[in-house]
Amino acid sequence: MASPGPLNILVVEDEVLLAAALAFLIEEAGCHEVGHAMSSDEALAMATELRPDLALVDVHLRDGPTGIDLARTIANDCGGVALFMTANAKRLPDDFAGACGVIGKPYSEHGVKMALRYLDVCLREGRAPGLPPAGLQLAPAWADRWGLGDLPRTA
Amino acid sequence: MQDDTQGRNETVLLVAAQDTPDTRTRDLANALEQKSALLHEVDHRVKNNLQLITSLLRLQARRSRDPAVQKALTGAQERINAVATVHRRLYRGEDVELFDVAAFVEDLVADVIGGSGRRDVRIRLSLEPVDLPAARAAPLALLINELLVNTLHHAFPGGRAGLIIVAVRREGAGFAVEIADNGVGSGTPAAAPGFGGTIVSLLCGQLGARCETTDAQPGVRTVIRFPASGLS
Numbered sequence: 001m002a003s004p005g006p007l008n009i010l011v012v013e014d015e016v017l018l019a020a021a022l023a024f025l026i027e028e029a030g031c032h033e034v035g036h037a038m039s040s041d042e043a044l045a046m047a048t049e050l051r052p053d054l055a056l057v058d059v060h061l062r063d064g065p066t067g068i069d070l071a072r073t074i075a076n077d078c079g080g081v082a083l084f085m086t087a088n089a090k091r092l093p094d095d096f097a098g099a100c101g102v103i104g105k106p107y108s109e110h111g112v113k114m115a116l117r118y119l120d121v122c123l124r125e126g127r128a129p130g131l132p133p134a135g136l137q138l139a140p141a142w143a144d145r146w147g148l149g150d151l152p153r154t155a
Numbered sequence: 156m157q158d159d160t161q162g163r164n165e166t167v168l169l170v171a172a173q174d175t176p177d178t179r180t181r182d183l184a185n186a187l188e189q190k191s192a193l194l195h196e197v198d199h200r201v202k203n204n205l206q207l208i209t210s211l212l213r214l215q216a217r218r219s220r221d222p223a224v225q226k227a228l229t230g231a232q233e234r235i236n237a238v239a240t241v242h243r244r245l246y247r248g249e250d251v252e253l254f255d256v257a258a259f260v261e262d263l264v265a266d267v268i269g270g271s272g273r274r275d276v277r278i279r280l281s282l283e284p285v286d287l288p289a290a291r292a293a294p295l296a297l298l299i300n301e302l303l304v305n306t307l308h309h310a311f312p313g314g315r316a317g318l319i320i321v322a323v324r325r326e327g328a329g330f331a332v333e334i335a336d337n338g339v340g341s342g343t344p345a346a347a348p349g350f351g352g353t354i355v356s357l358l359c360g361q362l363g364a365r366c367e368t369t370d371a372q373p374g375v376r377t378v379i380r381f382p383a384s385g386l387s
Binding site: 017018088105107109114133 | 195198199202203205206207209210211213214217236239240242243261262265266269270
């Protein structure tokens with residue numbers, strides 16, 4: 001369950017300019033960035049220490065295509081929730097490695113803000129406030145958990 | 156002499172052995188796999204670089220204190236976003252050659268109107284399925300973006316509420332895109348002077364399209380017609 005106050009977000013992204021622009025979007029969406037990691041090791045240490053509500057994870061990190069394993073570890077061992085942000089959405093495993101969904105790159109600012117606000121509600125209330133906004137695709141397991149059942153998982 | 160002939164025979168045998176149907180199928184499968192991987196890699200790089208460009212424009216716009224500079228950078232960011240919206244849609248399905256115009260318009264309208272924060276402007280979409288060769292998708296995206304942004308900036312000044320209708324329909328072997336509003340009316344035609352107007356007229360020329368703006372009383376209606384000849 002999410003902490004009270006703004007949603008705490010860990011950014012895992014090896015492109016620093018993307019991460020810098022994303023930081024502003026996170027604040028504008030009413031969330032709070034607790035940290036930024038560029039490699040899977042760094043991300044794992046931060047996820048363990050900072051316990052973010054949500055980790056935004058790119059598939060390709062400084063140490064290679066380690067984002068998928070990282071998301072699985074965050075879900076299984078850290079009790080956290082990961083969300084992929086990648087241009088590689090088609091290559092994700094069917095179970096999304098335990099992550100709650102994916103935002104495809106190139107994303108729009110509006111798309112990211114809508115997705116974060118939507119996930120804020122999902123994580124707080126354990127229920128989706130409706131269908132996900134355009135640009136956000138939910139993992140089947142999380143769509144079920146948030147009460148979307150057999151409904152389409154994209155707008 | 157004799158050795159030389161023997162050597163040549165061996166070479167011929169070797170080539171023949173390599174060229175069995177099985178190995179040829181395997182080679183073709185490998186080549187195809189390599190080509191798919193390459194296409195995927197290029198697609199991935201294009202998408203990441205588009206993200207990098209919009210991030211850069213965003214960061215620079217934030218840094219500037221000059222409203223004119225901010226406006227110019229935001230305009231550039233919106234245009235790149237229109238192209239990015241195309242790439243988000245491309246290669247998503249199985250067909251890499253065709254582009255779904257209706258689905259794209261839906262995405263772009265959501266971004267442009269949602270991103271503007273104008274909750275007082277409603278949108279009505281009327282979209283027939285139209286496929287366009289992927290190579291023409293980016294200019295079309297930029298064209299529709301200009302018309303939408305222009306309507307949003309000029310039709311509803313001072314927080315005036317209103318409606319924008321965006322339609323895509325087939326016309327003969329071609330198609331038409333229509334953007335109509337019930338705002339303050341002409342005097343601000345869609346193909347307005349300025350950089351936006353230049354983009355509209357240049358891209359219409361490139362796509363062989365005709366752009367017509369009329370006073371709809373109330374508001375303005377712009378129709379861009381794409382004859383089939385401009386679509387191949």
